[in-house]
Amino acid sequence: MEKMKAEDTIFQRMQFMNQRVSGLQAEDLYFYNQPITELHGGARVLVNGREMTMFASYSYLGLVGHPRINEAAKAAIDRYGTGTHGVRSLAGSLVLHTELEETIADFKKAEAAITYSSGYVTNLTVVSSLLGRGDYVISDKLNHASLVDGCLMSGAKFLRFRHNDMSALEERLQQIPSSATRLVIADSVFSMDGDIIDFPRLVEICRKYNAWLMIDEAHSVGVLGKSGRGIEEHFGMEDAIDIKMGTLSKTIPSVGGYVAGRKDLISFLRHASRAYIFSAALPPAQAAAAKAAFEVILDEPWRVEKLRRNAELFINGLKERGFDTLATETAIVPVVCGSDETAFAMTREVQHKDVFVLPVISPAVPPGLARLRATVTAAHEESEITQAMDIIEEAGIKIGLIGG
Numbered sequence: 213m214e215k216m217k218a219e220d221t222i223f224q225r226m227q228f229m230n231q232r233v234s235g236l237q238a239e240d241l242y243f244y245n246q247p248i249t250e251l252h253g254g255a256r257v258l259v260n261g262r263e264m265t266m267f268a269s270y271s272y273l274g275l276v277g278h279p280r281i282n283e284a285a286k287a288a289i290d291r292y293g294t295g296t297h298g299v300r301s302l303a304g305s306l307v308l309h310t311e312l313e314e315t316i317a318d319f320k321k322a323e324a325a326i327t328y329s330s331g332y333v334t335n336l337t338v339v340s341s342l343l344g345r346g347d348y349v350i351s352d353k354l355n356h357a358s359l360v361d362g363c364l365m366s367g368a369k370f371l372r373f374r375h376n377d378m379s380a381l382e383e384r385l386q387q388i389p390s391s392a393t394r395l396v397i398a399d400s401v402f403s404m405d406g407d408i409i410d411f412p413r414l415v416e417i418c419r420k421y422n423a424w425l426m427i428d429e430a431h432s433v434g435v436l437g438k439s440g441r442g443i444e445e446h447f448g449m450e451d452a453i454d455i456k457m458g459t460l461s462k463t464i465p466s467v468g469g470y471v472a473g474r475k476d477l478i479s480f481l482r483h484a485s486r487a488y489i490f491s492a493a494l495p496p497a498q499a500a501a502a503k504a505a506f507e508v509i510l511d512e513p514w515r516v517e518k519l520r521r522n523a524e525l526f527i528n529g530l531k532e533r534g535f536d537t538l539a540t541e542t543a544i545v546p547v548v549c550g551s552d553e554t555a556f557a558m559t560r561e562v563q564h565k566d567v568f569v570l571p572v573i574s575p576a577v578p579p580g581l582a583r584l585r586a587t588v589t590a591a592h593e594e595s596e597i598t599q600a601m602d603i604i605e606e607a608g609i610k611i612g613l614i615g616g
């Protein structure tokens with residue numbers, strides 16, 4: 213590698229990152245990509261040969277490994293094989309894809325839906341297909357990276373507003389020329405903090421300023437609303453979102469992303485979004501698993517209720533033990549540690565007691581707000597949650613994060 217000179221910035225970036233990784237590995241503080249080797253049922257997993265209770269899962273309703281969903285995936289493989297014949301518009305469209313999109317549209321109470329190969333790609337392609345130069349996109353400061361990347365890729369003027377602050381959003385909208393097209397984007401539940409967007413005010417402001425509204429429901433499907441349909445159901449509002457985006461990789465135990473909305477929006481995306489036109493369709497097993505999962509959510513409503521109870525127990529219990537859990541009200545529960553080192557040390561202590569949690573550090577969260585990013589699911593039993601909280605408390609006392 214001729215080019216690897218000390219003054220080369222690519223080389224320096226690589227060296228900086230790789231030295232940080234080896235330093236953490238040497239101190240037993242490296243928790244990246246730990247392999248899960250088996251699912252043991254409920255919230256139990258085998259990680260690196262140790263049975264642990266999973267507190268880092270996005271499978272909020274505990275649907276990974278659900279027999280009906282597994283069966284649907286196996287039957288799809290038997291019928292169609294493991295791949296498609298290419299992109300949807302050429303030869304890759306299966307009846308399964310249409311059925312999945314109809315199921316999503318029904319679930320989200322929308323006229324139609326379109327699917328893509330990941331949630332990340334969905335946000336990139338949808339925002340950049342809808343907007344271009346001269347348009348405006350206004351985004352909450354804590355929106356997911358895929359939304360930020362979609363905004364940057366679109367070429368539209370990119371404005372951000374203070375996290376979950378509707379007066380700041382309104383100020384931004386007032387700065388935009390009245391003739392300009394404007395799209396407001398927010399997560400429904402924020403992926404690092406677990407708090408819920410002030411949806412009623414957000415909708416009111418978008419209507420007042422004639423702005424399109426796109427909501428990323430990655431962390432609210434299956435979590436919010438009595439039947440788990442998401443943020444509109446939670447606030448008892450219908451038809452409030454123009455572009456209802458979600459993933460098939462969290463509550464839905466598959467992979468992929470979708471947008472649901474009006475027929476004319478979905479038809480436009482089907483003919484204009486590059487990730488639909490130039491990238492292969494979801495594999496049959498994943499499409500079938502996703503479809504079955506939406507059906508299971510509606511057929512087993514106890515899961516949504518159990519998740520709600522578990523989240524309440526976990527958040528209140530951690531607060532009572534002296535931890536700062538920010539403004540979460542959902543299944544994502546940050547346990548604020550402060551420095552990256554404290555977050556790493558907490559993770560090590562807790563994992564050594566067989567509770568699987570992971571740290572999140574800057575730049576994913578602001579410096580000084582490093583945390584354990586714990587998640588609770590419907591697969592947890594109350595006793596497992598209490599035991600995990602006791603272990604986190606013991607670690608917090610040992611490290612000096614909370615008083616003894």
Ligand SMILES: Cc1ncc(COP(=O)(O)O)c(C=O)c1O
Binds near residue numbers: 332430467
């Ligand atoms: C809010 C949000 N949007 C989008 C994505 C991307 O989804 P996927 O993992 O399906 O690509 C994520 C993933 O973590 C997310 O948290």
